[in-house]
Amino acid sequence: MSVGSVATGTTPKSRSSRCSGSRLYTPFSNLSRLSLSCPGSWEGARSRLWSIFVQRMTPAQVLAPPRQLRPIANPVPVLVCLETIRVAWAEGLAVPDGGALPPAVQAALDSQQAKVAAAVSPSSVTQQRLANKSRGNRDSVQRAQCWWLPYLVMEYEVNQVLITPLGGEIDKPIFMYQVHFDVSRNSEISMQCYLRAEEPKRGEGADDLGNDVFMGGIKFIPNFDDGGQQDQWYDLVGGPGKIQIGVSYQPMTQSLSIEDFELITVIGKGSFGKVMQVRKRDTSRIYALKTIRKMHIVNRNEITHTLAERLVLAQVNSPFIVPLKFGFQSEQKLYLVLAFVNGGELFHHLQREQRFNEERARFYSAELLLALEHLHELDVVYRDLKPENILLDFTGHIALCDFGLCKLNMKADDKTNTFCGTPEYLAPEILNGHGYNKAIDWWTLGVLLYEMLAGLPPFYDEVTDRMYEKILNDPLVFPPEIGPEARSILTQLLDRDPTQRLGVNGASEIKKHPFFASMDFKLLSQKKLQPPFKPNVTSPVDVSNFDTVFTVEPPVDSVVENSNLSETVQAQFSGFSYYGANIPVGSVQS
Secondary structure, three states: OOHHHHHOOOOOOOOOOEEOOOOOOOOOOOHHHOOOOOOOOOOOOOHHHHHHHHHHOOOOOOEOOOOOOOOOOOOOOEEEEEEEEEEEEEEOOOOHHHOOOOHHHHHHOOOHHHHHHHOOOHHHHHHHHHHHHHOOOOOOOOOOOOOOOOEEEEEEOOEEEEEOOOEEEOOEEEEEEEEEEEEOOOOOEEEEEEEOOOOOOOOOOOOOOOOOEEEEEEEEOOOOOOOOEEEEEEEOEOOOOEEEEEEEEEEEEEOOOHHHEEEEEEEEEEOOEEEEEEEEOOOOOEEEEEEEEHHHHHHOOOHHHHHHHHHHHHHOOOOOEOOEEEEEEOOOEEEEEEEOOOOOEHHHHHHHHOOOOHHHHHHHHHHHHHHHHHHHHOOOEOOOOOHHHEEEOOOOOEEEOOOOOOEOOOOOOOOEOOOEEOHHHOOHHHHOOOOEOOHHHHHHHHHHHHHHHHOOOOOOOOOHHHHHHHHHHOOOOOOOOOOHHHHHHHHHHOOOOOOOOOOOOOHHHHHOOHHHOOOOHHHHHOOOOOOOOOOOOOOOOOOOOOOHHHHOOOOOOOOOOOOOEOHHHHHOOOOOOEOOOOOOOOOOOO
């Protein structure tokens, strides 16, 4: 591959993962980039890829004799916890280090709308709400578009909430906002404060929000030893000021079904089912609901791998991995409730910009390094790292998704032989059939870093067989814009000998490479470093970063006909339900 072809190339418009074993569809990807693994996996997938794997597929024939469908028994109520957070107002906010207000904000402060907003106070909001309540009316206090005032991004278990002010002034924005979170594990609450650089645009012409001014943030783990409620001021870190926050915690019993969710928008679809943006009715939290048809995974012998994906999602506890909130089932379907991350795929942003600068590529690869390190500590090999499986959140941090190709129980010296992954990202040891271990994830990290810097994977070719030959034999060629430290780490990550590859002795040796000399991994692991890019996301329900081929489809939980699975097969799904890492299913305590 010539240097020129790398320098002028753009990200491929279509690529698919494949596996001679299992494959679950990616929850968020564009249909043209979804994955192929078994008969009828995806419409429009390349027939040649199918021919490679069809010989290895043996669909299970486990259908029961025809019988009348019966509803699955009501699930046993389990102990769940509801966390309520109240954000009242902030005081003493200012641009850090004595910086000036953005010109657009300064101009907006002179408007009549700003003068009206400045008159809003906590007491005026409370009085209006009480008056509305006494008249039997719903709360009519509206969150005005005070775009020139600081806003907050609250995060709990990768689930983010955008909090805009009701009014106030730059140094004292009034929020009076209450939000509920479903608690599934012991996690911290984080809150970051920003000031917009300009009035936000909407639609296709909207700019990215990377110029928004970071005004500080807070992180804390609530202490409920004092009766389940606490109210206090929290000082911002990274900027002046403080925020008054109240937190309460309420245990409750609950059993989940599809009726507990309002279906909003379809955001992904495949032969196993679909992924929808949903709102949980009791907390109003926005999630991604992944539905999987039992019949399809049974016929493709995917039960074990489906349960494995559920197991991994429940185990992970990384700020850079999309976590599982709940899992439940009906007689016909499995349901996974995941955090909804709506800043768009890294693939989307890379395709639009063609390549990233070194600072941005370093930031993303560092966060992915931490995500992969966490998986390896759990003896999980990811096996399918690519831009399509990486999402950006409100603030620009990454979130790794889609664990359909992961391999569990991979100890340090273990090897596996499953032919698995995305063609552009396959490691040489997979292609030559010699078996592979965790080191394949470091190869894919190298391929991803190269693609972010150059615009194409290092051995890309439109002809798949020719690309495989390049992966096995061609020298690594760099375009001139890739610097010496980046060349060094890429050369070591893309070492064809997995025993010599950078990372074979653990993620720590990758962190020590000079390419990451400026990266504070301790701060990064706590999300205390600001991303170099912030996507334009207008609200928690914004789906503008998802393909309209999905979002125009009506969001319905479609009926599955003739799904007569035997009781023996149904029993294999008995361990699927999930209500939180610290809350055992079936145990109800007062």
